[in-house]
Amino acid sequence: MSIQCPTPNHEDEVVLLGHGAGGRLTAELLDRLVLPAVGGTGPLEDAALLPGHPGLVMSTDSFVVSPLSFPGGDIGSLAVHGTVNDLAMRGARPLALSVSLIVEEGLPLAELRSVMASLGKAAQDVGVPVITGDTKVVGRGAADRLFINTTGVGQRHELLCPSAASGRPGDVVLLSGPVGLHGTTVLSTREGLGFESDIASDTRPLHRLVGALAPLGAAIHVLRDPTRGGLAAALNEIARDSSVAVEIEENAVPVPEAVASACDLLGLDPLVVANEGCLVAFVDAGAAEGALAALRSLPEGAQAVRIGEVLREGPRGRVTLRTLVGARRIVDMPLGEQLPRIC
């Protein structure tokens, strides 16, 4: 299940689809072009602390998913969940959202109304108010129907300060639910592959799971939702930022049968397929059972499992997978785009 990546070509002079895929090309674009321009010294975090207000975090995401609707959700609900979840991964409950629309001329008003109703319902379910917004319309052909940016401000739970850089040797790695549903559902719907009758996106808010973990405080070292680039990208980012070796067990990672079938047919690795409704937690070993019970206490965490650990010895920054027969394979950071426009 290791991923073979060609060496990136640094001579590329134009933006490639892979630059937006959340993998190695995205990291290069950020490190070499975006961050130097804005004076950043480290990675732009998904959610960042607000200067002068350390209890508040801010996160932004633009959603370009195609098609606009798919089994389990649409761009409206996804736009709420995506930003609420980015805030949650920094240990925060959402305080407020902004919503900014870029609409292509000619989009049926009925479709826009449906998406906005879904967005409004998702925000209401989460309990987060939409406090400000913006609408831009561009001519036919200048955008693909509808793009939505949501930006959120959240309030951190006291004592909870997870970070991708806080994984430690001995940590237990937990996963709150099955992987691969969102990416395969969107791809199958877009391409009419037929799997979409059996599966649905897992798009859902994760802030309640984080609330359930909050009493464990400092024992929760890392929280990350494995969206673009899937579980493989999330674990590689944590291994790199925490400078640790992570090992997961192949048979412990829950992959729904329909996801496995779709991935087999498409030549995709379920570990690199995007999710929108599960989280990875790196937890102090002594708190692992309590964290698992906390996750399982909520419907959205009912299928939570332990999938691996942080090795006490091993090459820093490396993620390995122990297969059913006991062999070990490296789980690489995905290079670029396998599934464009899934969020």
Place this chain on the structure above:
Amino acid sequence: MSIQCPTPNHEDEVVLLGHGAGGRLTAELLDRLVLPAVGGTGPLEDAALLPGHPGLVMSTDSFVVSPLSFPGGDIGSLAVHGTVNDLAMRGARPLALSVSLIVEEGLPLAELRSVMASLGKAAQDVGVPVITGDTKVVGRGAADRLFINTTGVGQRHELLCPSAASGRPGDVVLLSGPVGLHGTTVLSTREGLGFESDIASDTRPLHRLVGALAPLGAAIHVLRDPTRGGLAAALNEIARDSSVAVEIEENAVPVPEAVASACDLLGLDPLVVANEGCLVAFVDAGAAEGALAALRSLPEGAQAVRIGEVLREGPRGRVTLRTLVGARRIVDMPLGEQLPRIC
């Protein structure tokens, strides 16, 4: 100089360019479709107070300007100024920005680098950190080169609480600089009309002007930057939200000669052309001289003038223009799009 508007056709079933123009069609889209969906009870303010943190405001804007560069600026600097200015119009200095990119596959990296450098420089000039971001790439033809969302959080100046609803009879109406430069520059550049050799966008941050007004506190009733829909839209919104009658004098509104020439040729009214570097202030009459001096104390307000007043009697919600010969004309809310994609 009154604007003739056809009656909007409520049977339109698709989004029109005019729905994004900042005029009457935009207001209808918000009031009838967006706001009911997100549970809003009033207009979505350009910058809104953060629940539980009344000293903080939040504002979002997506930028789709075409072309990406124009005399006086580009989409990068515009994206910083636009959001900084929306925060400033609620009496706030910017604390932090998020930046979210939607990039079309194939955009030259050199062009993206140039825009990001401009964005970074604009943020540095303002003194606001970019703390979080996102990058999405869509296939060729699915977006027009580059769209940028910026969202900002700002800290309100104590005692300064301007609102579009706070205009009062007797207020003096001030304008910090000439109108029409941004819209005519972008249009002329895009269409190759030739005016762009004589004019440049006025894009600039306005937070320092607001800082200069801050000592006047509660005497500053309304601040608004006349962007989409121009001065006509800004004054109409204020007249409506404050339920007052506003009158301005035609010969007091500074219209640069090149803007006037371009507008004459194109059949545009300079009052509806977008600006990105001036503000309108409604000020208590007793504080008007002090406010004018404060604005003029800074280079970006050197050309500040008094352009009119809030009438003590007159039809509420109406904006009138007194012409050079003493006649009065109604300044209507622009209906829809005269100048698409100018921000």
